[in-house]
Structure formats: C-alpha cells, structure tokens
Amino acid sequence: MKIDVVVDTKGMACPMPIVKAKKALDGLASGQVMEVLSTDKGSVNDFRAWVKQTNHELLGHEEDNGVYKFYVKKI
Amino acid sequence: MEAAAGPNRMKAKELARIVLSKEELFILDVRNESDFNDWKIEGESIETLNIPYFDLLDGVEEAMDRIPAGKNLLVVCAKEGSSKFVAEQLFEAGRTDVHYLEGGMKSWSEHLEPVKIGDLKDGGSLYQFVRIGKGCLSYMAISDGEAAVIDTLRMTDVFAGFAAERGAKIKHTLDTHLHADHISGGRKLAEETGATYWLPPKDAGEVTFSFEKLEEGRDITVGNATIRIQPIYSPGHTIGSTSFIIDDRYLLTGDILFIESIGRPDLAGQAEDWTGDLRETLYKRYRDLPQDLTVLPAHFGKVAELGEGGRVMAKLSDLYRNNPGLNIQDEDAFRRTVTENLPPQPNAYREIRQTNMGKLTPDEAEQREMEIGPNRCAVHDR
Numbered sequence: 001m002k003i004d005v006v007v008d009t010k011g012m013a014c015p016m017p018i019v020k021a022k023k024a025l026d027g028l029a030s031g032q033v034m035e036v037l038s039t040d041k042g043s044v045n046d047f048r049a050w051v052k053q054t055n056h057e058l059l060g061h062e063e064d065n066g067v068y069k070f071y072v073k074k075i
Numbered sequence: 076m077e078a079a080a081g082p083n084r085m086k087a088k089e090l091a092r093i094v095l096s097k098e099e100l101f102i103l104d105v106r107n108e109s110d111f112n113d114w115k116i117e118g119e120s121i122e123t124l125n126i127p128y129f130d131l132l133d134g135v136e137e138a139m140d141r142i143p144a145g146k147n148l149l150v151v152c153a154k155e156g157s158s159k160f161v162a163e164q165l166f167e168a169g170r171t172d173v174h175y176l177e178g179g180m181k182s183w184s185e186h187l188e189p190v191k192i193g194d195l196k197d198g199g200s201l202y203q204f205v206r207i208g209k210g211c212l213s214y215m216a217i218s219d220g221e222a223a224v225i226d227t228l229r230m231t232d233v234f235a236g237f238a239a240e241r242g243a244k245i246k247h248t249l250d251t252h253l254h255a256d257h258i259s260g261g262r263k264l265a266e267e268t269g270a271t272y273w274l275p276p277k278d279a280g281e282v283t284f285s286f287e288k289l290e291e292g293r294d295i296t297v298g299n300a301t302i303r304i305q306p307i308y309s310p311g312h313t314i315g316s317t318s319f320i321i322d323d324r325y326l327l328t329g330d331i332l333f334i335e336s337i338g339r340p341d342l343a344g345q346a347e348d349w350t351g352d353l354r355e356t357l358y359k360r361y362r363d364l365p366q367d368l369t370v371l372p373a374h375f376g377k378v379a380e381l382g383e384g385g386r387v388m389a390k391l392s393d394l395y396r397n398n399p400g401l402n403i404q405d406e407d408a409f410r411r412t413v414t415e416n417l418p419p420q421p422n423a424y425r426e427i428r429q430t431n432m433g434k435l436t437p438d439e440a441e442q443r444e445m446e447i448g449p450n451r452c453a454v455h456d457r
Contacts, residue, residue, distance in 0.1 A: 010438045015157040049107040050129040
C-alpha cells in the first residue's frame with residue numbers, strides 16, 4: 001500500500017489525534033492514503049466513527065505494541 | 076474584576092451536587108455515539124445532547140443552535156480534552172456561561188458521595204457511599220473508634236480519609252461477593268490499614284491471597300458498642316453471595332436484591348445453575364427475615380432509585396410489594412426473567428473478576444479503563 005502522508009499523534013490525547021488527522025486529510029487529493037499513528041486507546045472508537053461519517057474509506061487499522069495505526073483513503 | 080477568559084472547569088463533586096439537588100443542567104456530551112448510548116450522566120432535571128467532538132471541528136454553529144439559551148451548560152467527554160476544546164469554541168462563539176467536566180467521565184465514574192443512613196442503637200453510625208456515575212454503593216459502620224467497610228470500592232483513600240476524620244480505625248473490610256462490575260478495594264484497604272479482609276469462601280475458590288471466611292454464625296463486632304454484623308448466606312448472583320444484618324435494623328443485600336430490580340445470576344457463567352439459589356434467597360430466605368428491616372443494596376440502576384440526599388434504601392416489606400423481581404409467582408417465568416434477554420454484561424467483567432481473585436494485576440490506568448460504564452448487575456438494567 002502506498003502511503004501519501006503519515007500523521008504521528010503518538011503521546012497526544014483527544015481531541016488532537018483527530019484534529020491533526022482531519023487537517024492532513026483536507027490537504028490530500030482524492031485516492032490518496034493517510035496513515036495515522038496514535039497511542040490513545042480511547043480514540044480508537046472515535047476514529048472509526050469519524051471516518052465513517054466523513055464518507056472517506058477506512059482501509060484498515062491495527063495495533064502494534066501499544067501504537068494504533070489507521071489507514072484512510074480519501075474519496 | 077474581569078471574568079475569566081475561557082470556559083469554567085466543573086468538578087465531579089459539583090456535578091454530583093447538581094444531580095442530587097435536582098438542579099437544571101444542560102449537558103452537551105461530545106463522545107462518540109456508541110459510547111454515549113452505552114453510558115451517560117443522568118439526573119431528573121438534566122437534559123442531554125450528544126454531538127461528537129469530531130463533528131464540531133469546523134465550528135460549533137450546529138451545537139449552538141441546539142443548546143437552549145440561559146441554561147446552565149456543561150460539556151462532557153471521556154477524559155476532558157475534547158470537552159475543553161469544544162467548550163472553548165462555545166465560549167468564543169458567545170456562550171460565556173459554559174463549563175467542562177474536569178477529568179471527564181473517568182472522574183465522574185470515580186466520584187463517591189458519602190451520606191449518613193442512620194445512628195446505631197448503642198452509639199455509632201452507618202454511612203452509605205454513593206458512586207453516582209457507576210451506580211455502586213459501599214457502606215461504613217463506625218462505632219466507638221472502630222469501623223467496618225462493606226463492598227469497598229477501588230478508591231480506598233476516600234474510605235481511609237472518612238474514617239480518620241471521625242477518629243475511627245478500620246478493623247474489617249467485607250465483600251458480600253466476588254464482584255464482576257468493579258474492582259474491589261476491600262483487600263487493598265485492609266492491607267493499608269491493618270484490617271481483616273472477609274470474603275465468602277464459596278466465591279473465593281480461585282483467589283490467590285489469604286482472607287477470613289465470611290460465613291453464617293461468625294458474627295463480626297465493631298467497637299465496644301457492638302454493632303453485630305451478622306452474615307446470612309444468600310446465593311444467586313454468585314454462589315457465595317452473603318448478606319449482612321447490622322444492628323438488627325439494616326439488611327445489606329449485596330447484588331441479590333436492589334430497590335427496583337434483582338441480581339442477575341449469569342456474570343460467573345452459571346445462570347441456569349444459580350437460578351434456583353436466587354429464587355430460594357429472594358422468595359424464602361429474605362421472606363423469613365423481619366419485614367421491617369431496611370434494605371441497603373450494593374447498586375442502583377437508575378437515578379430514580381436515589382432518594383433524599385442521594386440515599387438508596389427501602390423497607391423490605393415495601394420491596395415485596397413494589398419490586399417486580401419479587402413478584403414473579405411462576406417459577407418458570409422467574410427462570411426466564413433472570414436468564415433470558417439480560418442486559419449486556421458490565422464492561423470487562425471477566426477481567427474484573429480475575430482481578431478481584433488476585434490473578435490479574437492491572438495498573439491504575441488499566442483499572443480505570445476496565446471500570447468504564449454502568450454496573451449492570453440487575454436483571455432489569457437497560
């Protein structure tokens with residue numbers, strides 16, 4: 001998968017991970033992919049709900065040693 | 076003096092006061108929809124609106140339109156950050172009377188409000204600790220410089236401080252059963268104060284620590300004035316569930332009998348096996364007790380169960396009249412009520428049971444996370 005932008009929000013608490021992610025997503029062109037890194041377990045549900053209502057596509061998410069990774073494709 | 080240039084912080088204690096005094100409050104809850112639907116702040120005069128914070132990143136106009144003017148306004152989220160973020164925007168948009176909840180739902184879940192239940196006949200008092208956010212209830216009996224704590228919650232410093240302020244030494248901590256919805260503070264408080272920790276042996280088959288066996292016939296006294304804490308074996312929610320009679324007046328029912336519901340038998344995975352025990356306890360053992368006992372449960376499910384000052388209590392005879400769980404005459408209908416269509420289980424209930432057995436040792440942040448959500452120990456909790 002080609003990643004066009006990586007948004008590192010490790011160590012940040014709500015609402016910053018989504019604030020940063022939204023800003024990055026706004027700057028992408030249709031079809032480009034964003035990777036978001038977060039250590040805030042509490043924002044996992046928020047992230048899913050946010051992507052869903054933006055109508056962009058959540059390609060997947062995974063946890064790696066306490067770091068949550070989300071892949072979002074701009075529609 | 077100029078007004079502060081930003082929203083005001085509200086502590087969980089102030090929110091508890093508002094809920095208990097039934098003051099009007101408008102809450103804007105900015106958590107995601109599923110977390111909100113699962114668990115929220117409730118009160119008789121509280122109106123709530125859910126708009127996730129991530130829907131307000133481009134502006135708060137939508138929220139402004141839906142918040143009535145002139146009402147005391149509180150923004151709430153899981154931990155604090157997002158509610159502060161939204162409250163600041165509301166402030167800038169002209170809502171200068173806006174508050175946000177310090178520590179968010181996590182603080183709300185941990186807040187304990189002590190209320191006095193009554194005086195004991197040979198001196199001393201009985202107190203109830205109301206965990207309003209999660210619906211848990213603990214008790215402390217104090218007499219002549221000694222105290223016993225029943226169903227201690229994780230926030231042990233609250234109990235230690237309360238006893239110290241009254242010049243009492245905590246001698247006993249007792250758990251009515253092995254809890255599944257919250258992490259017991261009974262063992263920790265006993266270790267911190269040199270008290271004895273009591274647990275029903277039938278719930279303690281897998282525990283990794285030593286404890287005193289809570290059994291019928293082993294009366295526990297507190298102070299010279301002798302408050303008898305008399306255990307009564309009353310299985311059904313768990314196989315070891317034990318009730319206490321204190322001072323011949325109060326019946327502490329644990330998670331067997333609540334004010335508007337009864338305990339669920341399924342949280343240890345044995346609903347069918349324990350249904351008969353639950354029925355026997357509720358329809359026979361409690362029936363045979365003096366009916367003027369005051370019932371003091373370990374939970375409430377709805378804010379409507381909070382009485383004056385937040386107290387949760389009722390006469391046993393009244394519960395036999397009004398509690399739907401005590402009025403199912405047909406045994407098969409009873410079995411269905413307590414085993415079928417039960418509400419969702421409490422958050423992380425398996426891990427919480429393991430923690431209370433001493434098999435898991437989560438750190439404080441993990442414990443807090445495990446305890447998120449309502450208690451859901453009653454069959455009627457929705």
